[in-house]
Amino acid sequence: MYALRIAKIIPQPNNNITFQLESTDGGYPPYKAGQFITLSFMFGDREVRRSYSLNSSPDYNEPLSITVKRVENGEISRLLHHTISEGDIVQAMEPQGLFIYEPEQYKVRTLFLFAAGIGITPLYSILKTALLVEEKSKVVLVYSNRSADQAPFREELEEWAKRFPDRLTIVWIYSNSKYLMKARLNRDYILSIVKDHLVGPKEDALCYTCGPVIYMDLCRFTLLGMGFDTNQIKRETFLLPENEEDDDDETEKVIDTTSYQIKLHFQDETYALEIPYNKSILDVGLEHKIKLPYSCRSGMCSTCIAQCSKGKVRMDYNEVLTDREMENGRILLCTGHPLEHGTEIEVL
Structure with missing residues (x-):
């Protein structure tokens, strides 16, 4: 376990808060772009753990940071949003996760990042690592939100786009747009984005998706249909999909009750x-x-x-x-x- 101090709390749009963390002993736990960190909270003898993607990059001189969305009736979400203060200490486990980006300095490829809402957090980490460590890669961020004023990190991302105008393209998608064909991500929109922005060999491109399950399935099935290999498409899931069972399926379910x-x-x-x-x-x-x-x-x-x-x-x-x-x-x-x-x- 690492003892981390809340160094700064930064409000974000759409009921999100960024927490900048600092080590109490002078060192950060090592991590890779795209990974998450798990916080542990004790309530008497009961331990509760919650995992949050790191939006900071290990290749950028910045504090270790997570961004937490306020969840209605969420035990830890309420604690972090309403109780935790700057200077408080939280217990954290080693950063983990397989949703990682391994940069290659001289690689020529396109990195497609598909984010919806707070799904931007691990992709923001990956975006910074790719731009800073690699020299020739191109990053295309496709970022969906309800509106411009509800998009976390919008101003920061615009600054990165100004800093790397030839290597970073951001496709902003807002569901309140009057142009309905581009108000939401759809199959044809994905096809046109990839066609317009793919550079380098197609087999070298990588696609990362983070958002609701239906959103990620749309990305995955469209990209597979375009000829991308399954190993080129990565996803990070925050919430369990709902309504997985077919309500019309009347097949008798056999449950093994053996211990x-x-x-x-x-x-x-x-x-x-x-x-x-x-x-x-x-x-x-x-x-x-x-x-x-x-x-x-x-x-x-x-x-x-x-x-x-x-x-x-x-x-x-x-x-x-x-x-x-x-x-x-x-x-x-x-x-x-x-x-x-x-x-x-x-x-x-």
């Missing part, structure tokens, strides 16, 4: 656990006071990746692991449920 015995290997210790059907492996591990790594608890952040070395595990939700990784036994503890007695899991 399975497993072995959990973690930090040179082996734990024999019984996992009931309605609890995840992470849930039971934490109940046994095992200090397992976790953050989002919803299958979206990669913190709790583990290896199933024996038996089988199903996951309720997964936004992180690829099909190949799952075929090779990778699982997420937070949404994972064993399907066989004797299942063995190695925490990575």
